[in-house]
Amino acid sequence: MKIKKGDVKLKAFTEILISYFQEHKFNLSKDIFITDVQMDSKKVTKGSLFIAINNGNNYVGEALERGAEIVICDRDIKELNFSNVIKVENSIESLQNLAKLYRKKLKLKVIAITGSEGKTTTKDLIFGVLSKTYKVKKTLGNHNNHIGLPYTILQLKEEDEIAVLEMGMSGLGEIELLSQIAAPDYAVITNIGDSHLEFLINRDNVFKAKTELLKYVSPERTLLYGDDPYFKAVDGIKIGFENQNDYVINNEKDSYEGLSFNLNEDSYFIPLNGAYNTINASFGIVLGKILNIDYLEIKESLKDIEITGMRFQKIVKDKTLYINDAYNASPVSMKMALKAFASLPLERDKVVVLADALELGDKEIEYHKEILTEALKYKFYKILVYGERMKKASKILNDPKIIYFDDKMKIKDFIQNMENIGVLLKGSRGMKLEEIIM
Structure with missing residues (x-):
């Protein structure tokens, strides 16, 4: 297969794919070259790896017609006689395993974000602060679960420097799994609230579930909302309105255009409303400082922030x-x-x-x-x-x-x-x- 210039982005992933399936007794041709990874057959183009998740198994034929280089499925389908269709026991597990291997190969830094509220806005604000200085990717849409997070990792390129990954969950053990796949360098936990109590029963269990992330990141690289009672005894960099925090939010003023506020002695403006967004923005500011972005660059980047829709x-x-x-x-x-x-x-x-x-x-x-x-x-x-x-x-x-x-x-x-x-x-x-x- 002839490799186009732009296709070099997934050279490392192609090597991982060949090695992974050799271990599972599938010998792929050394000539294959994967240009991208898709779960939606309609987005498949020549050179794609198509991973058939759940009902995606019904669209393997369409993916092949569109030029899929390799297809991974986990059901008995008529296309199994094709040499480039591989049946595995569980497509989701293969997706996760490939993402874990690819993450180890990448030299970028991963910032993992979880919490009961504010994950997506915090992700957008962190991305906005960092992306003018670094090559940054963030979670696609709401791809923050056991399928979406590994899929997002497989969209990364070797030249990317930072990935900002949102981690969602509805039960114990899910953040643990996502952390094992993402191998985060930095952690942000926005708060502990009442989300998913139908499954987790009480806030104590929400705390246990969210803080599964902390086993994978050192305290000096962990950012927490310090006013949350659950984080009082947890080591990390604490941000909030109370004076005992490492970074204190003060002088916040809300206008129709947005919020002005101070973080310690420095002043900022964000085109968002609601005092809670000063917390979300402060996570981005502190990470910017940790990653050596100067004050004026951070301040200017916040003015141009773009937030995912349906958030105030x-x-x-x-x-x-x-x-x-x-x-x-x-x-x-x-x-x-x-x-x-x-x-x-x-x-x-x-x-x-x-x-x-x-x-x-x-x-x-x-x-x-x-x-x-x-x-x-x-x-x-x-x-x-x-x-x-x-x-x-x-x-x-x-x-x-x-x-x-x-x-x-x-x-x-x-x-x-x-x-x-x-x-x-x-x-x-x-x-x-x-x-x-x-």
Whole structure:
């Protein structure tokens, strides 16, 4: 196979692939050369390695037609008679093993981010700070689990210098697995909250799950939110609002354009709202300092930051200002969003739309009642709620300011009949509140 100039990026991976399958009694031709790794058959091009995950086994034929160099599958399919189709016991395990081997070959630094809230925004902010100085890649979309993280690693190039990898989980042992694959050099844990309590039962277990990462990174390369009670006795670089932290956030001021704040003595501005984003930005600032980026470069890079959508995203439609914070939700993040929205200076009436927070376990109605109680503390014009959990919680509170809707489109109609309003949308991913804006 003729190698194009641009294809040299995966030379190391091709060598790993050949060696890996030799150990598993598959002899691949030394002439193969992999140009990229895909899990979506529609993205396969000539030279791709296609790894068929779950239903992907049904699209092996399509991947071959598109020019896949090698296909890995784990089901009996008609294409098994092709010399470049390899059947393994488990495609996901092969994906993970190949990513682990490739990571060892790469000379880059890995920054691993986990926590109950703020992972994606923190990832974006760290990427923004570092990417003007280094060749940096970050987690693709929401590829932060046992499939997405190894897939992201297999998208890295040998010339990349830093990878910023988000680590998600829903149970014990998952961060451990991701850490073994990613072999992180630096760790960031944003906080310990109430996410995934349906599976983990309590915050103590959330703490155990998130801190599985700490076994793989030394304390002097571990960044923690120091105000979180769970981190008081944990060694690491601590960032927060309290004076005992290594880096203290102070003088924060919120405007429509964003946040200005100090970290220790240095001043910064980010085009984001909500005091919690000063914490997320500070993780990026401190990592920038550790990696020898000077103050002015860090300061300038933060002004141009680009954040993944549906994270306190401002959208104006039909003269209504929407704050789309509807990517996901937990009790902690919903309360933070309510506080941020309440403090946002707007010459408009403020309306909040709150949908169910999912995966909270036996105390889910109590948590939703707490969220609505928090919303009632602020001077919001109306509180519109959607979802069975919000319905039950609103009935308990029985406040005339809270209005329940059984259909998102009815909320949309209600909003369209109002004038000069700002609307916060906040709920779990499964509730898809962003459809109200469409």
